[in-house]
Amino acid sequence: MILPLLLVLLLLGVWQAYTELASVEPLILPSPVEIGRSLWEDRTLLLDNLGVTATEVGLGVLCALATGVGAAIVLHRVQVLRRATYPLLIGTQAVPVVTLAPLLVFWLGFGLAPKLAIITLVCFFPVAVTTLDALDRTDPDQLKLMRTLGATRRQAFWWAQMPAALPAALSGARISVAIAVIGAVLAEDSGSNAGLGHLLRQSTGQLETARGYAAVVVLAAFAITLFYTLVLVERRLLPWTQRPGGPS
Amino acid sequence: MHDLTVEVAPGEVVVLVGPSGCGKTTLLEVLCGLVEPDSGTVVADPAVLMPQRDLLLPWLTALDNAALAPRFAGADREAARDRARPLFARFGLAGFEDARPDELSGGMRQRVAFLRTLLSGKPVLCLDEPFAALDAFTREELRSWLASALAQEPRTVVLVTHDVEEAAVLADRVLVLSPRPARVTAEIPVTTSRPRGVTDPAVVAARAAVLEAMR
Numbered sequence: 458m459i460l461p462l463l464l465v466l467l468l469l470g471v472w473q474a475y476t477e478l479a480s481v482e483p484l485i486l487p488s489p490v491e492i493g494r495s496l497w498e499d500r501t502l503l504l505d506n507l508g509v510t511a512t513e514v515g516l517g518v519l520c521a522l523a524t525g526v527g528a529a530i531v532l533h534r535v536q537v538l539r540r541a542t543y544p545l546l547i548g549t550q551a552v553p554v555v556t557l558a559p560l561l562v563f564w565l566g567f568g569l570a571p572k573l574a575i576i577t578l579v580c581f582f583p584v585a586v587t588t589l590d591a592l593d594r595t596d597p598d599q600l601k602l603m604r605t606l607g608a609t610r611r612q613a614f615w616w617a618q619m620p621a622a623l624p625a626a627l628s629g630a631r632i633s634v635a636i637a638v639i640g641a642v643l644a645e646d647s648g649s650n651a652g653l654g655h656l657l658r659q660s661t662g663q664l665e666t667a668r669g670y671a672a673v674v675v676l677a678a679f680a681i682t683l684f685y686t687l688v689l690v691e692r693r694l695l696p697w698t699q700r701p702g703g704p705s
Numbered sequence: 706m707h708d709l710t711v712e713v714a715p716g717e718v719v720v721l722v723g724p725s726g727c728g729k730t731t732l733l734e735v736l737c738g739l740v741e742p743d744s745g746t747v748v749a750d751p752a753v754l755m756p757q758r759d760l761l762l763p764w765l766t767a768l769d770n771a772a773l774a775p776r777f778a779g780a781d782r783e784a785a786r787d788r789a790r791p792l793f794a795r796f797g798l799a800g801f802e803d804a805r806p807d808e809l810s811g812g813m814r815q816r817v818a819f820l821r822t823l824l825s826g827k828p829v830l831c832l833d834e835p836f837a838a839l840d841a842f843t844r845e846e847l848r849s850w851l852a853s854a855l856a857q858e859p860r861t862v863v864l865v866t867h868d869v870e871e872a873a874v875l876a877d878r879v880l881v882l883s884p885r886p887a888r889v890t891a892e893i894p895v896t897t898s899r900p901r902g903v904t905d906p907a908v909v910a911a912r913a914a915v916l917e918a919m920r
Contacts (some may be wrong), residue, residue: 598756601739605754606774606825616773620764695765697807 487667495671502656502668503675511653511679513569513641514634517576518683521637522630524577524583529626530619531583533592550582558647565644567648575644580633584626591625592618624698627691631684638680709887711863711880713749715828718855718862720872722915723882729865730757732887733831736863752829757837758816761806767817768793768802774825776793792820796854812843813893816850823858827905834863837873845903852900869919874913881918891918 469489475481476488484489496503532539554575565571595618603613645654653672660669691698709732713719723729723731735741736747737754761770769776771792772785780788793802798816806814815835822830835851836844848871855862855875866872872879873895881891893914897907 486861505839540844596760598758599736599760601771602760603773603777605737606821607774609778612777615760620762631762695764697805 468698484666487670488573491667492619492670492674495665495667498669499668503653503671506653506656507652507675507679508656510638510641510645510676511677513644513652514637514679514683515570516569517573517628517641518580518633518637520573520577521580521584522626525581525629526588527624528581528585529588531621532589534614535657537578537619545584546582549578550639551599554579554643555647558644560642562648567650571648572641573650576637576640579636579640580630583632583636585628587632588622591622595621602625624691624695629689631687632682634684634687638676642676709882709889711747711889713829715750715860715861715864718819718864718877719883720876720879720880721863721865721871722867722869722919723865723887724884724919725867727882728885729882729887729914730833732737733833733863734864736829736914745795747753750829751827752831753822753825755818755830755832755835756833759806759814761814761817761821763806766803766805767798767809767813771817771820771824772804773821775790778826778880789820789824795857796820797850811839812847815839815847820883823854823860829861829863831844832862834868835864836868837866844868844871849900851870851875867913869912869915870903870908872915874903874907875899876911879911879915880916881915891915893918 466582473489474481476486485496502696515661532542550616554568557578558575561571561574599617600613602619608616642651642654642657646658649655654677657672660666660672707890711719711721711732717905721729721732730887731740733754735742735745736749737752738747758761761767762773763819768786769782772780772789775785775788776782788915790802792846793799796816796819798813798820801809801813801817804813806817810818813839819832819835839847852875864872864875868869876895879891879893881893881896883889883890892916895907895911901908
């Protein structure tokens with residue numbers, strides 16, 4: 458905890474020195490002090506918009522977790538479907554969100570729905586792939602044991618295979634937190650009247666660069682918080698995965 | 706494996722001793738119906754495998770791990786636990802019912818794994834080097850534990866090991882297997898009653914006979 462903080466302070470110092478010594482226009486790059494001032498002065502505005510974005514990202518990651526795990530289960534059990542759709546799945550990941558966002562807004566409106574759709578779309582893949590991988594890598598001896606104890610294929614899956622794959626699903630969700638935040642910003646950019654992405658776009662337009670940077674700081678802090686919340690959730694729900702040297 | 710015939714009488718404890726890689730594990734898996742033999746047949750009552758590793762599910766308590774087979778057979782959670790609980794008390798695991806596998810020592814885990822095997826209700830137990838992963842002291846302790854457990858709950862047992870002493874202490878009959886292709890090269894009956902000490906004359910004699918046959 459101390460080390461990352463020291464590193465951030467050092468970087469901020471270099472940044473502040475650079476803006477002052479090189480006399481960079483605050484419109485191009487505001488100094489940390491100015492960003493700090495905006496964080497304080499615009500705190501209500503930032504918090505209100507954070508509420509909107511946090512809801513989008515939180516629900517979006519949950520949706521991605523549900524659909525990703527669901528898809529992994531189906532693709533694991535129905536190999537034909539897997540062979541048919543896997544390349545397409547990868548393909549969907551290559552479609553830039555900016556292309557889809559206006560279409561989704563056109564279909565689903567300006568509310569929460571298109572944001573959820575976009576975040577689910579970008580986060581679904583890491584969850585599905587890590588879960589599917591974990592399901593494939595089930596210890597064959599474990600499955601033999603289940604069979605010798607009289608388990609049906611379905612019982613072996615739900616009792617032994619799926620619980621073993623859950624940590625992987627949560628790692629997938631953790632990985633997807635960062636892209637979920639980017640997805641939310643892009644989604645708000647293509648049509649919305651609230652959220653940190655919206656505020657970012659608006660501040661840039663109004664030449665309030667410091668406020669835009671303040672929005673980015675809040676976004677980053679939120680992503681870090683969400684990431685570690687998921688670590689805590691994993692420890693709480695899946696205590697057997699705790700081992701020394703894990704994520705801290 | 707080639708031309709290998711193993712006959713086991715009901716209630717008998719047969720121990721297969723052989724070098725690593727001669728196919729002992731595969732033989733057990735064939736007996737338990739987990740692997741189809743390339744040729745040959747198995748004529749036996751249903752058999753259950755206790756693999757080398759305990760493979761306890763880390764997300765279940767010791768009691769729930771032991772009670773897996775009844776659950777798979779359709780019993781609800783409480784009914785399955787009620788079947789496992791008396792065994793915990795009888796076989797030295799009282800107080801560990803709610804422990805998670807990672808809170809148990811290697812010896813304890815192996816005991817839970819054995820109870821899980823017993824609770825499958827199948828008449829034939831196939832034990833694949835059940836004590837191989839344990840330290841010498843725990844192995845000794847579990848060996849006599851298993852002997853007394855089998856005295857209380859007689860089953861037909863096929864146990865595979867490369868520990869000659871273990872074979873002499875536990876077996877009614879020791880079969881010595883040759884390296885690939887595996888065949889039975891010697892059959893050594895051990896007739897004293899269990900539990901036996903390592904220093905019982907019959908055990909010492911059987912051990913010598915097995916070692917001789919393995920040469």
